[in-house]
Amino acid sequence: MTNGGDALIRSLELEGVEIMFGLPGGAILPVYDPIITSSIRHVLVRHEQGAGHMAQGYAHATGKPGVAIVTSGPAATNMVTPLLDAYMDSVPMVCITGQVAYSAIGTDAFQEADTTGITMSATKHNFLVSDAADIPQTIHEAFHIATTGRPGPVLVDLPKNIVNPADPSSHFEWVEPTAPDLPGYNPTVEPDLDLIREAAAMISAAKRPVLYAGGGILKARGADALRELAELVGIPVVTTLMARGALPDSHELNLGMPGMHGNYTAVMSMQEADLLVALGSRFDDRVTGKLDGFAPDAKIIHVDIDPAELGKVRRADIGIQADVRLAMEALISAIGSTNQADRSAWRSHLSGYQEKFPLVYEDSAPGDALKPQFVLERLRDGSPEDTIVTSGVGQHQMWASQHWNFEHPYTWINSGGLGTMGFSIPAAIGAKAGMPDRTVWAVDGDGCFQMTAQELVTASMERIPIKVALLNNGYLGMVKQWQEMFYDERYSEVYLSPDLPDYKMWAEAMGCHAIRVESPEEVDAAIAEANEVNDRPVVVEFRTDPREKVFPMVAAGATNSELMVDPSQTDKLPGGGH
Amino acid sequence: MSDRFHTVVCKVENKAGVLARVAGLFARRGFNIESLAVAPTDDDAFSRITFVVDVESAPLEQVVKQLDKLINVVDIRQLDPTTAIQREFMMITVDVAPDDRQPVFDLAEEYVAEVLDTGANDMMISLSDTPARVDEFEERLRPFGISQIQRTGTVGMAKLQP
Numbered sequence: 001m002t003n004g005g006d007a008l009i010r011s012l013e014l015e016g017v018e019i020m021f022g023l024p025g026g027a028i029l030p031v032y033d034p035i036i037t038s039s040i041r042h043v044l045v046r047h048e049q050g051a052g053h054m055a056q057g058y059a060h061a062t063g064k065p066g067v068a069i070v071t072s073g074p075a076a077t078n079m080v081t082p083l084l085d086a087y088m089d090s091v092p093m094v095c096i097t098g099q100v101a102y103s104a105i106g107t108d109a110f111q112e113a114d115t116t117g118i119t120m121s122a123t124k125h126n127f128l129v130s131d132a133a134d135i136p137q138t139i140h141e142a143f144h145i146a147t148t149g150r151p152g153p154v155l156v157d158l159p160k161n162i163v164n165p166a167d168p169s170s171h172f173e174w175v176e177p178t179a180p181d182l183p184g185y186n187p188t189v190e191p192d193l194d195l196i197r198e199a200a201a202m203i204s205a206a207k208r209p210v211l212y213a214g215g216g217i218l219k220a221r222g223a224d225a226l227r228e229l230a231e232l233v234g235i236p237v238v239t240t241l242m243a244r245g246a247l248p249d250s251h252e253l254n255l256g257m258p259g260m261h262g263n264y265t266a267v268m269s270m271q272e273a274d275l276l277v278a279l280g281s282r283f284d285d286r287v288t289g290k291l292d293g294f295a296p297d298a299k300i301i302h303v304d305i306d307p308a309e310l311g312k313v314r315r316a317d318i319g320i321q322a323d324v325r326l327a328m329e330a331l332i333s334a335i336g337s338t339n340q341a342d343r344s345a346w347r348s349h350l351s352g353y354q355e356k357f358p359l360v361y362e363d364s365a366p367g368d369a370l371k372p373q374f375v376l377e378r379l380r381d382g383s384p385e386d387t388i389v390t391s392g393v394g395q396h397q398m399w400a401s402q403h404w405n406f407e408h409p410y411t412w413i414n415s416g417g418l419g420t421m422g423f424s425i426p427a428a429i430g431a432k433a434g435m436p437d438r439t440v441w442a443v444d445g446d447g448c449f450q451m452t453a454q455e456l457v458t459a460s461m462e463r464i465p466i467k468v469a470l471l472n473n474g475y476l477g478m479v480k481q482w483q484e485m486f487y488d489e490r491y492s493e494v495y496l497s498p499d500l501p502d503y504k505m506w507a508e509a510m511g512c513h514a515i516r517v518e519s520p521e522e523v524d525a526a527i528a529e530a531n532e533v534n535d536r537p538v539v540v541e542f543r544t545d546p547r548e549k550v551f552p553m554v555a556a557g558a559t560n561s562e563l564m565v566d567p568s569q570t571d572k573l574p575g576g577g578h
Numbered sequence: 579m580s581d582r583f584h585t586v587v588c589k590v591e592n593k594a595g596v597l598a599r600v601a602g603l604f605a606r607r608g609f610n611i612e613s614l615a616v617a618p619t620d621d622d623a624f625s626r627i628t629f630v631v632d633v634e635s636a637p638l639e640q641v642v643k644q645l646d647k648l649i650n651v652v653d654i655r656q657l658d659p660t661t662a663i664q665r666e667f668m669m670i671t672v673d674v675a676p677d678d679r680q681p682v683f684d685l686a687e688e689y690v691a692e693v694l695d696t697g698a699n700d701m702m703i704s705l706s707d708t709p710a711r712v713d714e715f716e717e718r719l720r721p722f723g724i725s726q727i728q729r730t731g732t733v734g735m736a737k738l739q740p
Contacts, residue, residue: 116595120602125649127596145649182653183623184591308643 003170004132005030006544007323009038011139017067019043019433021051027098030164043433045464048075050080050426050455055169056091057430060413061388065092065146066430073111081420083153084122089242090184092151094142102159110421110546115157117244123151130164130290133172140177149187150306151219179344187305191322191330199301199318200334206275207256207347215242216280216304221257222325223409233340236350238266240281242416245406249549259287261555267560269350270295278302278574280324283313293559303327359547360403360566369545370520371488372471376403379469382527386411387439392448395477400443422451429459446472446496459537462512467530468539474498475544481549497541507539515540582613584638585664585734588627589653592618596650599631600627603644609633616690622654628733657734664734667706673723675699682722689715700725
């Protein structure tokens with residue numbers, strides 16, 4: 001005989017789980033007893049949201065599903081944000097929540113929440129288990145659903161009675177799980193070869209094509225195939241916010257990030273293209289800008305494992321439902337040595353844009369405040385090439401994505417779809433826990449830092465030595481930027497103060513090594529010092545210039561052709577600029 | 579029914595919460611479900627949900643794809659009204675005194691409706707027919723005074739091959 005609690009932990013071990021992130025409480029208590037003797041490492045977080053983002057960071061960095069485990073009620077509601085974040089960004093994750101006893105469900109019991117109801121639209125799927133004997137099979141199916149097809153979060157809600165050995169309803173005879181019995185779930189992964197041949201012909205004939213590479217390529221472990229495809233046909237690639245690192249930034253065909261804060265060349269390549277080959281990307285509004293004016297001359301080939309993405313935003317001339325890696329491999333064989341249209345003019349046209357509109361910022365004059373872009377460039381150059389970078393959401397996120405050189409896949413972890421402030425620190429902890437030999441830098445803003453900084457206590461206690469580059473400009477910077485540009489500089493509720501809290505003291509109080517940097521001359525030494533510390537987390541607080549704005553920028557409601565470049569480049573725009 | 583009404587038939591796993599998942603996808607987009615019918619199939623493991631929604635075709639296409647993504651949805655199809663047979667069942671009570679009932683009996687006969695019960699001052703009638711015919715029957719009974727009405731929601735099947 002076994003009981004539901006033991007069976008849960010055994011089921012997780014059978015799925016190969018090495019680490020989980022969680023926080024115990026009443027309803028999940030019985031499950032925490034067998035954790036003491038389990039081979040699975042448990043990381044005790046300080047807030048359940050942290051557990052969820054850590055599981056996401058772990059999953060992003062390792063490719064393995066992240067696991068979070070928390071109790072019922074408020075713990076489950078605290079998990080809603082990471083679940084939705086993982087759903088939007090297709091992160092494989094399994095979340096175990098405690099629930100009140102089955103007989104108490106619906107009675108407003110202590111710490112009761114309708115967890116499966118609340119998370120229905122925030123998960124790929126969820127389960128409420130009513131019978132202890134269903135636990136092994138349910139856990140097996142949860143991992144299957146989370147990791148196959150379009151990956152995503154799956155939640156398993158476990159009433160206390162079925163996991164509590166003191167309750168007879170938790171007892172059952174262990175049965176090994178069998179192949180998942182999910183008659184409604186059969187993700188198509190193999191591409192239709194007729195469509196692949198049509199796509200191959202369309203690609204080969206295109207004069208101004210662009211490969212529009214999205215996060216799906218990373219989920220499909222397709223970075224090698226992307227590179228091979230791009231080189232075979234000599235077509236430039238844009239890598240979206242979720243695909244940074246899918247092709248090395250130093251690759252001559254990589255134009256970098258498109259979209260609202262993309263660089264000029266990447267944005268305009270899509271606007272002027274005659275063919276967009278969307279590979280695991282979803283025509284997100286942050287990429288397309290005003291849809292009516294997006295890539296007006298482009299035909300569309302759209303490859304996605306999720307059929308609901310095909311035609312959702314932009315009609316595809318050829319829509320291919322498939323695993324994007326398999327589809328790219330099929331395209332490579334179908335194209336083979338097919339003659340490619342002459343694209344030298346297209347490539348040199350784009351190189352002209354690259355020369356004319358590089359990413360720029362104005363260096364600080366002596367005695368001036370530190371520029372955040374400068375900090376990121378120095379951090380990039382002072383850290384190992386395979387450093388994993390995580391970020392929160394806002395200006396610092398865009399600067400990090402713009403100014404880092406991502407040379408390897410799975411080195412950039414951020415909250416793309418949901419845009420969750422506070423993502424950076426817990427995601428970095430999850431990534432570092434999964435990849436302990438890599439340097440992990442969490443790039444954060446002061447607004448984000450204050451949302452999840454308490455997880456640095458977790459990092460100190462658990463000896464997960466992440467590094468935090470806190471770009472402290474004393475403001476909710478991105479909101480301030482919008483108020484400056486679109487609300488007549490009327491600043492409403494965006495000032496945070498650079499001095500309150502005292503970030504250095506706070507970091508030290510949480511067991512971190514802390515450094516404060518106020519001038520450009522101190523930057524390199526601080527970064528070197530931080531990269532030397534490996535026995536505890538490090539927080540480097542960079543006091544940055546609050547006047548700095550993120551450029552280029554497509555204003556909300558504008559088309560991508562109305563991209564605003566850095567003010568110093570405006571006079572180079574066709575027609576003298578917008 | 580206008581062109582905006584579409585009939586969608588889902589075969590789903592017969593499990594708790596499935597109807598909420600399906601209905602939730604409509605609710606999220608603010609689509610109103612016009613009618614809904616749920617019943618088990620010949621196999622206990624599955625149920626069939628038939629719903630009629632009031633929505634333009636393009637957004638419906640997207641919802642149908644999203645519905646198909648639900649793990650518990652096994653099969654989903656839109657019924658093309660030109661190639662489907664659809665039926666709805668209605669029970670209706672009209673206020674009509676015994677002396678005035680002949681026109682109601684005549685109407686029931688015309689629609690092949692069934693008189694289920696008669697009371698001191700009212701009659702209960704049922705009709706199973708296409709939703710349009712059920713609408714029409716209801717309208718023609720209205721002048722007599724309708725006191726209660728219940729309709730089941732549409733169910734349908736594709737026409738057989740000739």
